[in-house]
Amino acid sequence: MRLTSDADRATARSARLLTAAGRRGSRLPPTVWDSLLPTLLLVNVVTTHPPQELPVAVALTAALALPLVWRRRAPLPVFGAVVAAAFVQWLMDVQLLADVALLVALYTAAAHTGRRGALLAAAVVEAGVLLACLRWAPDGAFPTPFVAVTAMTVAAAVLGVNVRTTRAYLAALEERAARLEHEREQQARLAVAEERTRITREMHDIVTHNLSVMVALTDAAVYAQHRSPEKTTAAMLQISETGRQALTDMRRSLGILRTDEPDAERHPLPGIAQLAALADQMGAAGLPTRLEVRGTHAHVPATAQLTVYRLVQEALTNTLKHTPTGTRATVRIGCSTGTVTVDVTDDGPRPPRPAAPPSGHGIPGMRERSAAYGGTLEAGPLPGGGWGVRTRLLLDSGGAASA
The missing domain is CATH 3.30.565.10 (Histidine kinase-like ATPase, C-terminal domain)
Structure with missing residues (x-):
């Protein structure tokens, strides 16, 4: 890993570019967003390395950065490819800014695996940090770069784990919301079915009773129409009252009888007193x-x-x-x-x-x-x-x- 001041300045410039690009990142497709960092790293290596070092630097940068384009689809294979490229780079004793791809790959692996996978990936990267600091740290300055890069490694792993935890929490909330919505729909359907049953039961009681009474009264009126006209008149009046009572009960049971109507006072809800x-x-x-x-x-x-x-x-x-x-x-x-x-x-x-x-x-x-x-x-x-x-x-x- 590049540990000189020039590399630090280049890293700062790249970070500013990435921050500016991140403001519009949410509007871009994931593949385009994942292609930005490899593109910036390739541009950086082309513009900062002398011509005699350029072929090796470009090849190693491409091996480190290009796999990040597929990091969302295959996080673990991409992490393995980046680690392998970083190990080849270490063997060839070439320092590159593209080593930042290790942190991105570690974050992605931690965000898509469990805690054990995140710990294992962080341990692999930390081993690379130790090897890089042993080879490229200035004499007598090993602790400072080692602690700094270790902190970045831990931060990448923790950030990935937190993202994974947040994603799982949000998924659980969405599932719970969907389940509650389904339960509310079921309860609404049950309430409708119960109300329909209640109305059916009320309609049966009202219609059957009142029609039976009206039929009996009509038969009595027909039987008495010649022998006792006054009884016929009383029966017909009783039939009329029974019909009005049936209409009132039906309107009340269907829930359309307004409280300000006179029938609501003349015919209260029937009970023991009735x-x-x-x-x-x-x-x-x-x-x-x-x-x-x-x-x-x-x-x-x-x-x-x-x-x-x-x-x-x-x-x-x-x-x-x-x-x-x-x-x-x-x-x-x-x-x-x-x-x-x-x-x-x-x-x-x-x-x-x-x-x-x-x-x-x-x-x-x-x-x-x-x-x-x-x-x-x-x-x-x-x-x-x-x-x-x-x-x-x-x-x-x-x-x-x-x-």
Whole structure:
């Protein structure tokens, strides 16, 4: 390695040129950037060496510098080629500025290998530093150049390791960001699917119940139109009210009912307090219903009350659809500190069960509503005749979102 003052000045000039070029380096392709240093070193050797030394100096400079053009593609082979060229240079006792290629090759090797590879490459370069200082250091001045060049070697290796570590850290951050984005997309899709299921369940309960009541009331109106006109009029008014209630519930469930509309105040979110009106409605449709509420429901959350209302509504609707005239139903609601029990029974016979399981949303939807509050729905024939639906909701099970 060149250790004279002339070499130091040449190194300073080259460093200034490289610094100026580095300001625009980010705009250049990597191959063009990697070609700058070999070009500068060849220009330097051509302009600073006498003609008789020029062929050997140019050949050794080319062997040291030109492999750097491919340093990003093959860092370890390039490092080996530069080290081999530097060893030949040492054997020929030729000092060249192009030895700076060793530091660039060391930095590249450290930036693309692990810590062991970086340590091994640094050890190889340090051995070359020792050999160069032993041969070319001025008499009695060995420590100064040896320490200076060793410091540059350590700096190149540490810089390469830091670049590799930073690159790995940034790659991990990008991977984590991509994973989080994927998880957010999955959560959004799950939320959409859950909301779609909720709306489907609500629409089934609202449409099935209200249409069943309207059909029953229409049949009663047709039957009584000649014998009792006043009952026909009452039935038709009840059909109209039931239709308006169905429209209001559908608008609310679809999330388009504005809070400033009058219907929002006339028809609050149904709950346990509205079960009495539901029982009256079922009675008007031909299913006499008795309601018993034990305990206070003031502490029961609105979403849990909505679940209770929908369970009772679906159970009574099924009774109205599947039992003959004259069937009676009983609804028992029990409210305690942490639970709400729902028990709906009737005394009417049911038609034989089909061979294939029903494909509707009635009982499956009731099971989903009950499971959202940690309950297990029991639905089936009673020992003494009739049909029963029973479940217990746990108020602290966090099912509000699913109600």
